[in-house]
Amino acid sequence: MVVIYIKMLKYNATIRIEPNPKCIRIRNKSCEAVTFLYNQTRTNRTHHQKTALALLLSLFLFSRLSLWKMVALERSLEAAMNARIIGSGSETMVLAHGFGGDQSVWDKVLPCLTKHYQVVLFDWTFSGAVKDPNLFDPLKYSSYDAFADDLIALLDELHLESSLVFVGHSMSGMIGCIASIERPQLFNRLILVAASPRYINIDDYEGGFDDATIDGIISSIESDYENWTSNFALLVVDNSDPISVNNLAKCLKRMRHEFAVPLAKTVFRSDKRDILDKVTTPCTIIQTTNDIVVPGSVADYMHKKIKGKSTVEIVNTNGHFPQLTAHLEFLAVLAGVLGFEI
Template identity: 40%
Template sequence: MDVARRNNVTVTGNPGGRTVVLAHGFGCDQNMWRLTLPALVDHYRVVLFDYVGAGRSDLSAFSEKRYSSLDGYSQDVVDICEELDLCDAVFVGHSVSAMVGVLAADRAPERIGALVMIAPSPRYIDDDGYRGGFSEQDIDELLTSLESNYLGWSAVMAPVIMGNAERPELGEELTNSFCATDPDMARVFAHTTFLSDSRDDLKTVKVPTLVLECTQDAVAPREVGAYVHQAIPGSALVTLDATGHCPHLSAPEATNEAITAFLARLR
């Protein structure tokens, strides 16, 4: 298995610095980190990749069975870490990738030494005593709409997810990213993402962790950030002065400042 080709792995930055792995969320690819890279490359070795089905990944490597659970995506992360022989890397995961990072750190603790979780959600559906932001009916309707017309769904949902309606170019970028993702593979990833429940997995986190949330986020409300923070002992919670679910695009300066301050404390 050619892991580098499968996940379109890119390595850049300072080869002598600590490794930072950047993991994109649903419907995105590694290009979404372009505004984060300038804040990291001088001091850190940076690894980027695309999940299978996204960006320039090897589509022939897709397996619905493997990617019907977050375990499949976390195994991809572990494979990449092993291929590059990473040790004590910092895993930065956006949205669902934050939970993928939790699973990967538990699976290969020697490979991942810290976590940065950007707009994480361990469960999107509300439950007794837990607010995920969506009812079960909301998610059923979302997935039904996605399956019936993925491109139409993307055009409607991407701007909602991005937020920042006064900056339509951001919503357009996310729409284009969604539309560039293989629809069948996106369907599997969407089901895996929006039906996941990783709350119990948060208990396994034993590494320094930064949780980043936005003041307003249609996908991961602030109750979710508080829940993740409380579930991970010793974690730090930073509320960014940002709206939407993709602060690394909508508020890169604030996001980068929070990430680099956390990285500096790890030294």
């Protein structure tokens, strides 16, 4: 019996070829199998010829299976990313969560926003709320650009192609900026909530962390993720709101550890300062008075570097999640910028 191991795309497959094969069975890591029967009437084929033919046919069939899976994923982003549209209004607002979260981080502001907008909610593929772990490929998502591509593809699938308000929290702020550069007509306003183009200090830029601190964060995620999630939630959410602290900790714990490590490297070692002067969409930068993740100097830096018109709005709360710990003030900022009543 000959067993050949191959890897195509992101799927592992085992092809089993018997000495006188009449069929080929291909199985990927999702335990989906395809069986192929072929004509065995030519008796003068050598064993090596039969094996070679079987392998070629197997590769063809498996490539067809992989292609089908890729197409299926591309066509079902709405379902895969738990996307939904709720609310009323003639305009549409897109809410995008950050590292380790899910769409539940917007729950406190939804009742108000849905009175004035059709609101698009979704979960990034790394989120613990996403059912299919195969959707997140650490190599693919080693850059924010892949997330921006997903965002654009999702909105295309939802037939939302222009004049949207985008509200991006943390890493999603920069993802929204990238998407706005790739598709300038997509958004008419970017709301960048606790966003940062770079987290590590360099030269005259203050990102908030030095290299050693970032290395320590990633090491803690690798070695003791369970404990890190609890501690991180306490650091980034105002402790005067223990319910929100607990809810974020639960979100973080739901995210797979094998996703958290590469994603943390992508986020905390990112440097997107060079795209800011390409952002022409009007921006509102929302900063809290005391954010351990993003210092106020970052908001000022973004304000100066963004090419389009931008303003900085301060929400009087501690932590990285104003939509959780100061949601009424956060809504007041949005209302003032966008022109709706609370």
